Amino acid sequence: MSDDYRKMEERKARGYLWTDTQEYFQLQSKAKGLCYDFNHLRL
Helix, strand or coil: CHHHHHHHHHHHHHHCCCCHHHHHHHHEEEEEEEEHHHHCCCC
């Protein structure tokens, strides 16, 4: 079992659903931007 997988399993066992990595922060920022743009469309 890889170390990353073991760490993820430990986080899931503790109830943490989100991993705090730079990649996830970038994805979350992009998703927030898309939601903002969608919510401000003029139809």
